[in-house]
Structures are given as C-alpha cells and as structure tokens.
Amino acid sequence: MRGPDPFEYLRGFGNEHHSEAVPGALPWGQNSPQRAPHGLYAEQHSATAFTEPRGSNRRSWTYRIRPSAQHPAFARIDNGTLRSAPVTGGIVDPNRLRWDPLPHPAGRQDFLDSLYTIAANGDVLARTGIGIHLYLATGSMVDRYFVDADGELLLVPQQGALVLHTEYGRLRVAPGEIAVIGRAVRFRVEIEEASARGYVCENYGAAFTLPELGPIGANGLAHARDFRYPVAAYEDREATVQVVQKFGGQLWAADYDHSPLDVVAWHGTHGAYKYDLAEFNVMGTLGWDHPDPSIFTVLTSLSNTPGQANVDFVAFPPRWVVAEHTFRPPHFHRNVMTEFMGLVEGVHDSKAEGFVPGGASLHNMWGAHGPDRETFERASAAELEPQRFDGSLPFMFETRLPLTTTAFAHAATHRQPDYDSSWAGLTRNFASPVTDEPQS
The missing domain is CATH 2.60.120.10 (Jelly Rolls)
Structure with a gap:
C-alpha cells in the first residue's frame, strides 16, 4: 500500500x-557566524x-x-x-454525527x-x-x-x-x-x-x-x-x-x-x-476487560489540566485480542472527552456498517455511543478465542473541549441523517430474578 x-x-x-x-x-561551533x-x-x-x-x-x-x-x-x-x-x-450539537467520504x-x-x-x-x-x-x-x-x-x-x-x-x-x-x-x-x-x-x-x-x-x-x-x-x-x-x-x-x-x-x-x-x-507497539489486556483507548495514544498535545489533553491522536492498528470473559469491542460509554473518529481502511470493530474508509464520526462530550445492534449481538455470543484484527486502521482525535461543527458540514448531503438508527434495534433483555418475567 x-x-x-x-x-x-x-x-x-x-x-x-x-x-x-x-x-x-x-x-x-556557533549558530550565526559573521x-x-x-x-x-x-x-x-x-x-x-x-x-x-x-x-x-x-x-x-x-x-x-x-x-x-x-x-x-x-x-x-x-x-x-x-x-x-x-x-x-457553527453548531455545538449533542447528537451523534457521522459523514460519508467527501464527494x-x-x-x-x-x-x-x-x-x-x-x-x-x-x-x-x-x-x-x-x-x-x-x-x-x-x-x-x-x-x-x-x-x-x-x-x-x-x-x-x-x-x-x-x-x-x-x-x-x-x-x-x-x-x-x-x-x-x-x-x-x-x-x-x-x-x-x-x-x-x-x-x-x-x-x-x-x-x-x-x-x-x-x-x-x-x-x-x-x-x-x-x-x-x-x-x-x-x-x-x-x-x-x-x-x-x-x-x-x-x-x-x-x-x-x-x-x-x-x-x-x-x-x-x-x-x-x-x-x-505499522511500527506502533500495541499494548493490551492479557486477562479480562476492554482497555481504555488511551492505551493506543500515538501523540498527545498537553493542556494546562494534567491528564486532559488538548488533543490526543489515537490509532488502532492490527493487533491480537485475547481477553477472556470480556465483551471485546468498545463498550457502551459516555465520556467527558470529545471523540472524532476516522477510518483509513477496513472496518471499525464496533460498527457493522455505515462507517466507511474516508468517512468520519463525531461524538461530542457526554454523547452516549458504543457498538451497534449487530456488533453487540455477535460479540455477546462469540467464542472468545485469540483473535487477530487485520486489514483495518481506525483512528481518533480525542479532545477535552466540545467541537463546534461548521454549518456547511452539519448541512452537508454526505452527512448521514439516520446515524441514530445504529442503536435503534437494541432490545430489552432484562428479566426480574423473582418472576422471571419482563417488568413494565
């Protein structure tokens, strides 16, 4: 490539x-000779x-x-x-936003x-x-x-x-x-x-x-x-x-x-x-639980608040995933940090479709997001054998402040109007341990 x-x-x-x-x-011997x-x-x-x-x-x-x-x-x-x-x-939008590649x-x-x-x-x-x-x-x-x-x-x-x-x-x-x-x-x-x-x-x-x-x-x-x-x-x-x-x-x-x-x-x-x-030495879990994405930080721009970056550049290159007793894709989460995702090639391991190379997504601070329905169901039932992630390269710009979207990007025809539907199919699975019947 x-x-x-x-x-x-x-x-x-x-x-x-x-x-x-x-x-x-x-x-x-000197920087500025005569x-x-x-x-x-x-x-x-x-x-x-x-x-x-x-x-x-x-x-x-x-x-x-x-x-x-x-x-x-x-x-x-x-x-x-x-x-x-x-x-x-511009528009400071609390909604999840996703774009197809530029036309x-x-x-x-x-x-x-x-x-x-x-x-x-x-x-x-x-x-x-x-x-x-x-x-x-x-x-x-x-x-x-x-x-x-x-x-x-x-x-x-x-x-x-x-x-x-x-x-x-x-x-x-x-x-x-x-x-x-x-x-x-x-x-x-x-x-x-x-x-x-x-x-x-x-x-x-x-x-x-x-x-x-x-x-x-x-x-x-x-x-x-x-x-x-x-x-x-x-x-x-x-x-x-x-x-x-x-x-x-x-x-x-x-x-x-x-x-x-x-x-x-x-x-x-x-x-x-x-x-x-390709030279990034990936760290990960050898036991259980999904590590926070900060462990994939390549470069960081520091702010005056320790631990809250002005921006982190985070990449997810090919790697082995071996965690046991663990939901392996990114879990459902809400963050104080704002996440902009891009995709160089392949797929993102929390999205079955819709997020394509050259596209982008924006989850402003506190925006709830995570795997779509198909990914959740597949990962919840998967055999947890060692798995090699190849042929994919997502990345993230993570920043401490909310991002203001430009008016033309917000209104663009290549912005997906139905991104929220990624989570619409998630069903209620809870049953009371007493009656074993779903509670209303």
Whole structure:
C-alpha cells in the first residue's frame, strides 16, 4: 500500500537533528557566524518561547539562500471551506454525527483548495484547541506554497500518497503513515495519483509529543527512534509563486519572486516528521476487560489540566485480542472527552456498517455511543478465542473541549441523517430474578 519511498530520513523524535544539502553549508561551533557558509543567511525558527524548558523547547536554525523576511505584503483571500475556532455560525450539537467520504469535486483542486473543516474547538488566537479538516486533492500544488501560523498540522492520508516538500526537506507519506508539519513551516503538497484524500488535525495548542508511559515502563506504544525527519533539500527557483499564510483564522497571500523552500542546511528540534503506524507497539489486556483507548495514544498535545489533553491522536492498528470473559469491542460509554473518529481502511470493530474508509464520526462530550445492534449481538455470543484484527486502521482525535461543527458540514448531503438508527434495534433483555418475567 505504501509503495517505494525515494527519500532518506533522520530518525528520532524531538532530537537535535542536523542536515545539509551542500557540504560545508552547516556551520559548527556557533549558530550565526559573521558570514554564514556559501553566502547563505542564518535564520532561527522558534516554535516555542525562548525561555521555555529545554525539554519542550522547539527551535531550529536554518541556512537559506534568502532570509524569509524578504517578501511583499500579504493580502486577504477567500477562506473557501477552511474555518478556525471559534467557528462563526457553527453548531455545538449533542447528537451523534457521522459523514460519508467527501464527494469528488467537479474540477481540479489542490490540497489547500480542498481543505474542508468539519469542526473546531478552543480559540485559534488563544493558542488552544484544534481544527479538524478533510482534504480531497485532485492536483498538486504548482507554484503555490502554504504556511500555517495558527497551528501544527497532523496529516492522516486515507487514499493516495502525498509528497510534502517543506523548508526542511521532503517527506513521502502514504496511507498507514502520518505526518506532522510544524507551526509556521512552509510547504507544498504533491500527489502521486489522480486524487488523494485524508484527514487533518490542526493543533492550535502545545506541540504534539510522545505520551508518558507510566506503569507501562520504558518501552511500548510509539518508539522515538521510529519517527523520521527529512534531510535538507532546497529549491533554488526564481519565479513568481504564491505563498498562502493562515494567520488568525484567515487566509492571506503574497506573490514571491522565489521559492520559500530555499533552506540549504538546518539543525534543531522544529520542522516536520512522519511516522509509520505499522511500527506502533500495541499494548493490551492479557486477562479480562476492554482497555481504555488511551492505551493506543500515538501523540498527545498537553493542556494546562494534567491528564486532559488538548488533543490526543489515537490509532488502532492490527493487533491480537485475547481477553477472556470480556465483551471485546468498545463498550457502551459516555465520556467527558470529545471523540472524532476516522477510518483509513477496513472496518471499525464496533460498527457493522455505515462507517466507511474516508468517512468520519463525531461524538461530542457526554454523547452516549458504543457498538451497534449487530456488533453487540455477535460479540455477546462469540467464542472468545485469540483473535487477530487485520486489514483495518481506525483512528481518533480525542479532545477535552466540545467541537463546534461548521454549518456547511452539519448541512452537508454526505452527512448521514439516520446515524441514530445504529442503536435503534437494541432490545430489552432484562428479566426480574423473582418472576422471571419482563417488568413494565
């Protein structure tokens, strides 16, 4: 499914990486010498405040052909179907919501044009909360670049690989992998097939990091060494190109006379990276009871309330399920956390039908949900032998605040109007232990 990957990568999550596309372009001993090598400009890219703790500080030094300050004024352009929190005219809906995949567009649209906001929470100006978007690109970004100053972008391809050309180098990301593009990193998206679709979590809050392992110990879940960062690869182009910036929830554009991806060398802890979900080391129960989904957390963005994430990225890759005396699919539940579910391939183990790859569901905080009738009856009567879940990859963006659905996503023809019917067939099975007759 992933296909060959022609690029080289640096390994290790959050490490102080370094790379140079031209030998000698990276200075050593100091970050900003009086004259940078090869006539380059030294520039620091700080994604955290200078005085934040060393362990959470994110910054990189870049050595580029032109300083990024060399550009004309930006002017507002139309946002299309891209929105930010707080969502004007949106709907905070307590009902369970589910969507089919985005319909195919009539004409050509690149990744940026195709961004379609389902919901958002928090406040983009206060750097808290998230935006959740879908994309369905039918063309590559040509002479066009994007930079999100509002948040970092977690991309989950569902169909078709993406080649992300960033300031820090190139990443090829296929279904089954994810990529994170750091806040204010310029990039363009190239597609390899006729179309590409997937999901985007725009994280306004604290940068994604690996979750603490606690009682799990030193090993498990996503290993830091399996994350891949790009090696330096620059564009030395003098041509008119458009750079689109998302700032304060709005899109702004400027015409540059050169490519903004002109970083010849870099070192630091900020940039872009990817991760293959097949390398996630799944934890689970070896006895009884269904573990909470938090045990499947790949990345987390922390909030000021310990244990309540601004957003968790949770994935459910292929795995063995061996619990005894246990209802194995996700049980019926109501949560203080809000759950947005997506599906890369296969099926979700709590839904017999209706939830398809490329689709999505939203269960806002306290929304009661769980297995549909068919799944409940099948799982309640199943022989509890060791079972291998293969060919399926659901995932979840779990967030501490309710999500406001955009008006156009709420009214969309691809939103399923009968999602509540998933639970309509559940029957009353209770019988009094005294009379052995159902009680009215």
